[in-house]
Amino acid sequence: MTEHNDSLATDNALLVEGIDTVQRSNARIAWSKFRRHRLAMISAVVLLVLTVLCMAAPIVAPYEFDAIDLANIRQRPNAVHLLGTDALGRDLFTRLLFGGRISITIGLTSAFIGTLIGTLVGATAGYYGGRIDNLLMRLTDLAYSIPTLPLMIVLGAYADTQVLGLMLIIGFFSWMSTARVVRGAILAVKQNDYVTAAHALGAGDRAVVLRHIIPNVFNSIVVGATLGVGDAIIVESSLSFLGLGVSPPIPTWGNMLMDSQATMASEPWLTIFPGMAILITVLCVNFMGDGLQDALDPTL
Amino acid sequence: MGRYVIRRILQMIPLLIGISIVIFAIIQAAPGGPEGTLLDRGMFVDPAAIDAYRARLGVDQPVYVQYLKWVGAMLSGDLGISFQTQRPVLDMIAERLPDTLRLMGVAFVVATVLAIPLGVFSAVRQYSAFDYTATAFSFVAIAMPVFWFGLMLQFIFSVRLQWLPVAGTVTVGVDTFGDRLRHIIMPATVLALHYIAGWSRYMRSSMLGVLRQDYVRTAYAKGLTRRTVIAIHALKNASIPVVSVMTLSIAKLFSGAVITETIFGWPGIGRLFIQSMHARDYPMLMGIMMMGSFMVVAFNLVADVVYGFLDPRISYD
Numbered sequence: 001m002t003e004h005n006d007s008l009a010t011d012n013a014l015l016v017e018g019i020d021t022v023q024r025s026n027a028r029i030a031w032s033k034f035r036r037h038r039l040a041m042i043s044a045v046v047l048l049v050l051t052v053l054c055m056a057a058p059i060v061a062p063y064e065f066d067a068i069d070l071a072n073i074r075q076r077p078n079a080v081h082l083l084g085t086d087a088l089g090r091d092l093f094t095r096l097l098f099g100g101r102i103s104i105t106i107g108l109t110s111a112f113i114g115t116l117i118g119t120l121v122g123a124t125a126g127y128y129g130g131r132i133d134n135l136l137m138r139l140t141d142l143a144y145s146i147p148t149l150p151l152m153i154v155l156g157a158y159a160d161t162q163v164l165g166l167m168l169i170i171g172f173f174s175w176m177s178t179a180r181v182v183r184g185a186i187l188a189v190k191q192n193d194y195v196t197a198a199h200a201l202g203a204g205d206r207a208v209v210l211r212h213i214i215p216n217v218f219n220s221i222v223v224g225a226t227l228g229v230g231d232a233i234i235v236e237s238s239l240s241f242l243g244l245g246v247s248p249p250i251p252t253w254g255n256m257l258m259d260s261q262a263t264m265a266s267e268p269w270l271t272i273f274p275g276m277a278i279l280i281t282v283l284c285v286n287f288m289g290d291g292l293q294d295a296l297d298p299t300l
Numbered sequence: 301m302g303r304y305v306i307r308r309i310l311q312m313i314p315l316l317i318g319i320s321i322v323i324f325a326i327i328q329a330a331p332g333g334p335e336g337t338l339l340d341r342g343m344f345v346d347p348a349a350i351d352a353y354r355a356r357l358g359v360d361q362p363v364y365v366q367y368l369k370w371v372g373a374m375l376s377g378d379l380g381i382s383f384q385t386q387r388p389v390l391d392m393i394a395e396r397l398p399d400t401l402r403l404m405g406v407a408f409v410v411a412t413v414l415a416i417p418l419g420v421f422s423a424v425r426q427y428s429a430f431d432y433t434a435t436a437f438s439f440v441a442i443a444m445p446v447f448w449f450g451l452m453l454q455f456i457f458s459v460r461l462q463w464l465p466v467a468g469t470v471t472v473g474v475d476t477f478g479d480r481l482r483h484i485i486m487p488a489t490v491l492a493l494h495y496i497a498g499w500s501r502y503m504r505s506s507m508l509g510v511l512r513q514d515y516v517r518t519a520y521a522k523g524l525t526r527r528t529v530i531a532i533h534a535l536k537n538a539s540i541p542v543v544s545v546m547t548l549s550i551a552k553l554f555s556g557a558v559i560t561e562t563i564f565g566w567p568g569i570g571r572l573f574i575q576s577m578h579a580r581d582y583p584m585l586m587g588i589m590m591m592g593s594f595m596v597v598a599f600n601l602v603a604d605v606v607y608g609f610l611d612p613r614i615s616y617d
Contacts, residue, residue: 275448
């Protein structure tokens with residue numbers, strides 16, 4: 001209640017002082033809030049640089065990702081090979097960039113698929129309620145109850161997975177929490193008078209959901225999707241690490257770690273750097289999610 | 301309460317049926333039957349022998365017959381026969397279970413003992429250096445790929461410092477409590493990591509919520525010490541949602557065990573799962589997944605019941 005009064009008070013103050021009240025769009029308000037979240041801002045910049053570097057790997061990488069150089073195998077990190085070389089003399093920095101291309105792409109795509117399915121299921125269940133809600137939520141419970149990692153391991157193993165298969169598998173089994181969150185948010189928003197008003201004015205179901213409800217649950221969807229990217233990167237690396245993901249010679253951060261495990265004692269850099277790459281990326285993604293949560297929450 | 305539990309148990313039935321269908325369907329959809337492993341090894345196998353092999357395993361029958369047989373047997377406590385060893389799946393799981401339970405148990409204790417004080421102190425000293433450090437730790441721990449954390453521990457403590465054994469549960473011929481303890485430290489830490497991070501965050505926010513409540517102020521006003529108020533009055537109520545989250549996590553520990561056991565060569569269910577995966581041992585895979593799902597469903601119920609038991613404001617009717 002007090003918050004409400006406060007905002008009224010500031011509105012009045014603006015009117016009284018005759019300040020040029022330029023209409024600020026929601027996106028601009030969110031952006032200005034996000035910019036003030038220092039950690040999220042730094043993370044966003046780091047992620048942007050990382051992503052651009054990885055996506056431009058064929059141009060910026062100093063070597064070819066499969067360039068074998070038997071004269072320079074197992075080099076420690078040095079001036080020529082920034083992060084060292086592996087048992088075939090392949091440049092680790094180059095392979096990290098190429099691996100990141102795959103890992104980040106899988107992260108983004110899987111999170112997108114998961115969010116899309118989750119939003120559709122959650123929105124349908126929350127909006128229509130009743131029997132449809134019951135059916136969809138039992139389906140969600142079902143998907144939630146099967147241990148996800150073992151399930152993905154099985155699917156990953158026999159789907160002869162490459163990049164596309166892995167994206168689909170991770171995406172199809174990461175929608176449940178989004179569905180629950182979106183459903184909950186919609187149930188809450190649905191009670192509002194403006195939704196009733198929209199109905200009274202003759203708006204159809206689709207218009208009400210798309211124009212009046214989704215924008216109000218948008219923040220939870222975006223935050224969920226962001227955190228989903230980090231999760232998907234970790235799942236991809238775990239599956240590849242178990243030998244069930246993308247197979248060599250195409251490098252991903254996960255399968256580089258799998259390859260490195262045997263030689264960890266003599267060439268630790270091959271294990272340390274790919275793991276750091278995952279850690280830094282996921283950490284930045286999560287910080288960004290944190291910042292977005294604050295920035296997009298209209299009540300803050 | 302009794303009626304609520306019964307209703308929930310009844311609701312579990314369709315859920316478990318659904319789960320069993322999904323698991324069965326996914327395993328059935330696998331290309332290449334159990335004879336695939338023979339063919340993989342490049343053996344020349346007579347087609348008639350393959351048919352006989354399939355008939356012996358019962359995979360030549362229609363899918364729905366196989367499903368009904370599987371479910372029927374499961375209801376009488378029979379999870380089928382392992383393709384790999386020709387022994388009952390249940391026996392093999394039972395053999396591996398103690399090791400997994402020991403690992404999960406130690407991880408659970410480690411996580412609880414670290415997470416609860418971490419969360420409480422963070423809340424009590426909100427925005428202090430301690431709180432910020434704990435927050436930073438949680439963020440890093442949650443972003444950390446479990447298997448990489450395991451590899452790093454192995455590298456530091458086994459390869460470099462040589463303090464702890466790389467893998468296994470026990471040194472052959474040494475079998476003492478101390479030796480077993482040295483073996484379990486790293487895997488349990490790896491398995492506990494995410495829970496330490498998650499639970500401590502939960503504990504912190506729950507505690508912060510409680511500390512703002514009137515009854516806490518009343519307790520202070522009555523002249524009780526800070527220690528008493530926090531340890532007795534606040535902690536009890538703040539723990540309720542955390543206990544619920546912890547209960548739900550128990551079933552999830554099982555998924556984590558797959559990776560942890562693989563890294564540390566721990567002979568539990570997780571490793572059995574990966575081995576069965578490579579051997580295309582379908583009855584075993586289905587049995588383990590069914591068991592994992594059942595645990596999730598069961599602990600969901602336990603968590604709700606515990607919540608209702610601990611929180612008198614909630615009444616189930």
